[in-house]
Amino acid sequence: MTAKQKSDLTYSDITPKGTYTNRRNFLFGLLATGGAVSGWRHFSNWMAGPATGSVPQKLNGVVKGPFNTDEKITPENDVTTYNNFYEFGTGKGDPSQNAKNFRTSPWEVSVEGEVKKPFKLSMDDIMKIAPLEERIYRHRCVEAWSIVVPWIGYSFSHLIQKAEPTPKAKYVAFQSYYDTRQMPLGPEAGIELPYLEGLRMDEAMNPLTLLCVGMYGETLPNQDGAPVRMVIPWKYGFKSIKSLVKIRFVKSEPPTTWNIAAPNEYGFYSNVNPNVDHPRWSQAKERRLGEFFRRPTLMFNGYGEQVASLYTGMDLRKNF
Amino acid sequence: MGSSVVNSVLTSKWTKVVVFLACLIPAGVLIWRVTQGDLTANPIEFLEHWTGDWTIRFLIITLCVTPLRKIVKMPQLIRFRRMLGLFAFFYACLHFSTWVGLDRFFNLADMWADVEKRKFITVGFAGFVLLIPLAVTSTKGWIRRLGGKKWQWLHRAIYISAILGVIHYAWLVKSDEHKPLQYAAMVGVLLLWRIGVWVRKKWQQQPVTRSVRPDEPTTAETA
Numbered sequence: 001m002t003a004k005q006k007s008d009l010t011y012s013d014i015t016p017k018g019t020y021t022n023r024r025n026f027l028f029g030l031l032a033t034g035g036a037v038s039g040w041r042h043f044s045n046w047m048a049g050p051a052t053g054s055v056p057q058k059l060n061g062v063v064k065g066p067f068n069t070d071e072k073i074t075p076e077n078d079v080t081t082y083n084n085f086y087e088f089g090t091g092k093g094d095p096s097q098n099a100k101n102f103r104t105s106p107w108e109v110s111v112e113g114e115v116k117k118p119f120k121l122s123m124d125d126i127m128k129i130a131p132l133e134e135r136i137y138r139h140r141c142v143e144a145w146s147i148v149v150p151w152i153g154y155s156f157s158h159l160i161q162k163a164e165p166t167p168k169a170k171y172v173a174f175q176s177y178y179d180t181r182q183m184p185l186g187p188e189a190g191i192e193l194p195y196l197e198g199l200r201m202d203e204a205m206n207p208l209t210l211l212c213v214g215m216y217g218e219t220l221p222n223q224d225g226a227p228v229r230m231v232i233p234w235k236y237g238f239k240s241i242k243s244l245v246k247i248r249f250v251k252s253e254p255p256t257t258w259n260i261a262a263p264n265e266y267g268f269y270s271n272v273n274p275n276v277d278h279p280r281w282s283q284a285k286e287r288r289l290g291e292f293f294r295r296p297t298l299m300f301n302g303y304g305e306q307v308a309s310l311y312t313g314m315d316l317r318k319n320f
Numbered sequence: 321m322g323s324s325v326v327n328s329v330l331t332s333k334w335t336k337v338v339v340f341l342a343c344l345i346p347a348g349v350l351i352w353r354v355t356q357g358d359l360t361a362n363p364i365e366f367l368e369h370w371t372g373d374w375t376i377r378f379l380i381i382t383l384c385v386t387p388l389r390k391i392v393k394m395p396q397l398i399r400f401r402r403m404l405g406l407f408a409f410f411y412a413c414l415h416f417s418t419w420v421g422l423d424r425f426f427n428l429a430d431m432w433a434d435v436e437k438r439k440f441i442t443v444g445f446a447g448f449v450l451l452i453p454l455a456v457t458s459t460k461g462w463i464r465r466l467g468g469k470k471w472q473w474l475h476r477a478i479y480i481s482a483i484l485g486v487i488h489y490a491w492l493v494k495s496d497e498h499k500p501l502q503y504a505a506m507v508g509v510l511l512l513w514r515i516g517v518w519v520r521k522k523w524q525q526q527p528v529t530r531s532v533r534p535d536e537p538t539t540a541e542t543a
Contacts, residue, residue: 082361090496092360143494145362190495261495280438280491289361293425 054104054226056218062152065133067208067233067306073136074147076216078289083223084141085242086189087178094185095223102182102222104243109228111159113248114169123227126213129162130154134217135210135231140272140301142236142258144294146286151231152214155207165201165249172204173197173254174230175246191261197241198254198268199232200310208233208306212240234303236270267320271311272301276320330396339400343407346374347414364422371415376489376503378408379482383510390517402458405478409455412448440491447484450477479514482507 085095088102109126112118132152140146160172178194180186186193203209210231213219220226225242232239238258248254258266265279274284274297285294300307311319329335350370353359360366382404389397424431434441454475456462463471486507490500 078361086495090494092362145365188496188498190497277437280440282434282438287362287364292364292422 054102054219054222056214056221056226058218059132059152059214062132062134062214062217065135065154067303068134068136069138069148069302070136071138071148072290073150074289079147079149079215080221080223082289084143084237085223085225086191087176087183087186087193087195087243088223089185090189096221098185099222102226102243104222104227107227107245109244110246111163111248112246113173113250114166115249116164116166119163123213126159126211126228129211130158132213137208137210137231137233138301139231139233139237139240140286140297142238142266142270142278142283144281144283144286144297146288146297148288149215150217151210151212152217153210153212153231156209156211156230157205157207159211159247160205163247163249168251169249170201171250171252171254172199172201173246173248173250174199174241174244175248176241177243177245191257193257195241196255196257196260197230197239198250198256199239200253202310203232203307206307206310208303234272234300234307236266236272238266239270269311269316269319271307271316271320272297273299273316273320275299276317326394327396330394330399336399336403340403343378343404346370346411364418367418368415368423371411371418372489375408375411375415376482376485378404378411379478379485380503380506380510382408382478383482383507387510387513406455406458408478409451412451416448440488443484443491444488447481447488450481450484454478454481479511483511 081096082092083095084092085099088095088098105123107123109121110118111121131154133154134150134152136148136150138146139149174197176193176195178186183193199209210233212225212229212231213227215221215224220229225240225244228244229242230240230244253268256266256268258270259268272283277283283297286297287294298304350367382401385397385401385404389395420426420431424434435445436442454477457466457471457474466474486500486504489503490497493500
């Protein structure tokens with residue numbers, strides 16, 4: 001297990017009172033069900049003092065990045081209270097409630113597989129790989145709603161260069177953090193966890209593909225995938241994996257969570273495509289949060305100029 | 321005696337008023353949340369889920385009436401069944417009109433395409449349409465016009481509506497089937513109870529006696 005949780009007493013956030021109460025309720029729940037061993041672990045965690053649930057911090061030295069849309073940015077409050085992050089519950093409002101106490105420090109991302117030499121990155125390392133840019137992207141969920149978000153990060157290709165993948169590396173596999181002690185609702189999500197995602201190497205190299213550490217001028221809130229996530233704006237939102245702990249360069253197409261859950265509904269590529277419907281609903285239109293009328297969905301979410309060439313000759317109906 | 325108190329409460333017209341007002345609470349909470357702007361970042365979806373949830377809940381509550389009055393021996397509970405059923409229809413109407421008026425903004429072509437193409441919408445739409453004749457014929461006049469037996473058969477359509485409602489919900493969700501399964505279990509138990517009663521009745525009834533027994537209700541009281 002990467003990113004082992006330890007109490008980090010140097011982290012200076014103040015834990016809100018409600019948080020303590022939640023922890024206590026949870027502790028008592030566990031004890032009552034007779035999980036004495038794991039209960040003790042929770043108890044000692046609880047006794048260890050201030051929980052390190054992170055609060056977004058201002059990010060300095062962020063420069064304007066390329067590919068910015070000039071569409072109206074979605075209010076931050078919508079982007080932080082309407083989330084799909086099944087590790088913290090399947091309701092849209094669950095993650096903002098249940099991820100409050102999620103510990104994102106210390107954090108470690110393992111880079112491994114078909115690379116010259118595997119290594120691990122701390123958040124400090126990640127922040128230094130390339131200058132942080134603000135990228136205002138459209139973000140289109142497979143559920144037919146969309147948002148416009150000012151992400152902060154840099155092209156994932158910078159990390160690929162640092163990783164020095166071998167010629168055998170054809171795909172990149174991603175894995176999210178998962179620990180049922182911090183994510184007790186995970187086992188009830190109805191999908192296999194830890195969450196897995198993947199990209200073809202050329203997709204991962206595309207400059208649009210963002211390694212993201214912040215949004216709205218600050219570090220990522222927990223419910224939006226703190227402390228580091230991917231953002232792939234021409235694909236449905238679930239491809240943009242959150243709370244990243246593992247990046248593995250591999251030879252063949254890696255398994256991905258939603259594809260495992262329902263292979264006929266969610267493909268490996270999952271490019272935004274208004275012409276290929278989800279089996280249960282239409283993808284032709286979307287509801288931009290904050291707007292009343294549905295708007296037409298754009299091919300590749302409007303990023304065709306940058307990415308259409310990646311798929312020339314491919315049948316996007318088959319490779320949905 | 322305690323039972324006479326229960327009886328007078330159950331038969332009081334004020335109890336009906338209280339139940340009526342209680343049934344309006346979900347709508348009241350919704351209106352309150354509208355005035356507070358507390359409808360999440362996706363208000364239309366929120367309205368759809370809220371009204372849909374309460375439709376299924378009221379269908380289940382309505383289906384509880386008959387088993388409850390038999391099990392706890394409170395036949396007076398029948399007084400509330402029509403009202404509860406009509407509230408299920410009321411919330412179904414809110415649900416349907418949210419979809420028509422807000423989600424699809426009266427785009428008939430769009431909606432019909434969905435009804436045809438999307439299984440979960442087809443099923444939900446069918447469940448809603450089935451409730452319409454039940455709401456229309458819920459009056460005493462219609463019971464008389466149709467006759468108890470026929471009326472009762474017609475109103476068994478609520479079983480199908482409840483099943484369709486649960487399927488509609490189960491087919492909508494992406495992976496977490498907990499809530500639809502809970503509803504399915506409740507509807508399942510309520511329908512199995514009815515099947516059990518029916519089987520026992522068949523068992524006890526001698527094939528020759530097709531006449532109405534004295535304890536068998538002659539009006540529409542057993543649906």
